[in-house]
Amino acid sequence: MAERIETDVVVVGAGLAGLSAAQALVAAGRDVVVVEARDRVGGRVVNRELDHGVVVEMGGQWIGPTQNRIARLAADLGVETFPTFNDGDNILRFGETQGRYKGAIPRINPVVLADIGRAQARFDKLARRVPLEAPWSAAQAEQWDSQTFETWIRRNCRTSKGKDLLRLYSAAVFAAEPADYSLLHALFYTNSGGGVDRLTGTADGAQQDRFVGGSQRIPLLMADELGARVRLAQPVRRITDRGAGVTVLTDQLELEARAVVVAIPPTLAGRLVYEPALPPWRDQLTQAVPAGAVIKCNVVYETPFWREDGLTGQATGNEGPVKITFDNSPPSGVRGVMLAFLEGAHARRAARMTPAERREAVLGSLVRYFGPQAAKPLDFQELDWSAEEWTRGCYGAHLPTGVWTQYGPALREPVGCIHWAGTETATVWNGYMDGALQSGDRAAAEVLQCLSIRPEES
């Protein structure tokens, strides 16, 4: 027999979006229950504790300038930040040729540099023309949404290295190939995060700082404040809209509420059973909003040996399978941690490997970037987010061609008493932790507005 609970609002998902919605609702004096499928909170934000007190993050981890929502929250919760290690040279590799450079601009062939510079300037300029609240209303929305980002790259870069650098942008920022989503989506997302440099940068960029103790401390502390309102290991099976309210069903709980905030990725939101069935525009939206593909690897060494070579640990290469790395060592300095991303097509291919094959492939890349010392780590931690039943892909969703213009409004539009949150619904820092928190605030405000209009059930 299901335990029956009455509350004002049910929140589905205890990631940052759901937790921020719950906090806002509680602050407004409402009763809330948060139901979470996993046996932990944080969603795509998760720490892993290793030997010697080393904490690595297997999901979202950085904070950068203009991410004010998460900065304020972290300060309130007493979670401190420290700079991502960024002293020395970065590595850029094309095929067998590897170079070192300082700062944002790689030392490469000036023809390529001019090519990529021109393309980036043009791309950033177009991005600023996408209204964040309504990308489908951009003057050229139809045209941008009917072609892939890859098509745009081929037309707007002349050099093959220039094209590859934009493809690396796609891997690093979207965890997807530029053929996977529309130019309109590429532009929206870029504008949402403040431009290419902001999104890709360490100093002054989205990778600027890290959280002491790991980013998951934030959702963990939020959940602490919510206390018994958060119910773990409760995958939601069904949401029934009774007109004057909703019933949310898990395997053990039957929750009666006046409204529900569904704060899970769109592709998972589309899998719940809804009664009555959702309208076609919402259902066809969630059919068409797949998640990116990432396997995040934290590779632990005795020391951050690359620092002795004058390297930041940030490497980028066009051949993969590891296309992006960062120094992810703990602030204590007790170990060296190299963060290696498998993204997009490389993540998809690597998903079919055995763990041993994948480890070998990742270490092979690291040896090419950083030398033979990279071959023998003390520990190798990986997480394939596409294999996670309650996420099914990272960092976030990307919108293929035709989706923003035909279904965009359905991303946030409530259906009866059902409201939608999650970083994919954010206007600013869409796909990031900051966007997730903002989306929770927005959904909570919607619900409060809605509850204040509709009479209480008797």
Place this chain on the structure above:
Amino acid sequence: MAERIETDVVVVGAGLAGLSAAQALVAAGRDVVVVEARDRVGGRVVNRELDHGVVVEMGGQWIGPTQNRIARLAADLGVETFPTFNDGDNILRFGETQGRYKGAIPRINPVVLADIGRAQARFDKLARRVPLEAPWSAAQAEQWDSQTFETWIRRNCRTSKGKDLLRLYSAAVFAAEPADYSLLHALFYTNSGGGVDRLTGTADGAQQDRFVGGSQRIPLLMADELGARVRLAQPVRRITDRGAGVTVLTDQLELEARAVVVAIPPTLAGRLVYEPALPPWRDQLTQAVPAGAVIKCNVVYETPFWREDGLTGQATGNEGPVKITFDNSPPSGVRGVMLAFLEGAHARRAARMTPAERREAVLGSLVRYFGPQAAKPLDFQELDWSAEEWTRGCYGAHLPTGVWTQYGPALREPVGCIHWAGTETATVWNGYMDGALQSGDRAAAEVLQCLSIRPEES
């Protein structure tokens, strides 16, 4: 308490794919249970009986040359065919200009005719280069899969009417906009159905003939033969792969079997709960394979009045909302039925209208094509397939950019004891009733092979 049933194979879905799989398994001496979510069989094939014994089909309905699998089956079942009404002139409308023509080639500006002729020839030629068993292995697969069909149209047609004619091809054949899917998918699907003329044609094409009594007679008769093996109103909630077999759970049934054939559209297959969770390549595939959008309208008049004007009833126009029509009158001649399709973006927009607004919009189009007599039907029957909880879009799925090349093999590849059927998994006549039947045969053969290798459970 759930009723517990043991059987050899469970088939999920009593559409043509599931029923053909079940028939093949029964013919091979296996025990089978077919579980169907709806209270009827046929899936995307459904009759509606109107006054005066008029039967209209609200889903798949035609049969054409080379659709040998369904032709043979219909003959076996004693379901006869008759030709789609095709005597007279067709209508082609661009904006306010309407023309009439006979046969396949419209009487339009010779510059446009040359343009579309060249583009179609080039397109058909590329289509023949796509291997139907493995579209991702085409020599140019990467390039074709990284751009939309719309991008190809813009590059390969010079005239705006030529472009519009290819967009009409997309609406008529894919029920989607050419920006919704990749060029590789457009080419695969076209090759799967034997080329543009075969797919779009009435005489010698996919719309050539109809079934006496309506196409649903076929699944109804198949289900009759299967008898009590078919269990209606049993939406599957969960599939557990126990290694040596599977457990399939509905709200009332617990089915234990050695294998399961999931014969529902990919986007619905992706929503079931699987234990263990499906591998990432399969899950990310179903995240990215949306269905097209169709609202099919059968508009009933006293007589097929267009015939008196020397018209076939087949009209095509670039402005919509109705872009494709057919004479769908019953062979008895007792009434005139005009079939009007709302497809792709027009279906998506019309889904948000009230029924009265939609009816007005559809009749408005019909009046423009066929004159004022079209304004006052006796009956107006419509079905929005995207609103159907157990279909969620028609005719079939389309694969957006990047999907065939990154996930194609996962469409048919079994996962443990779970096998996949449905017209989306077909190599020949993918998306059609014939492909659905073939996919059921293929899945049944896979299961039989599998059962013959693995030992019985003790």
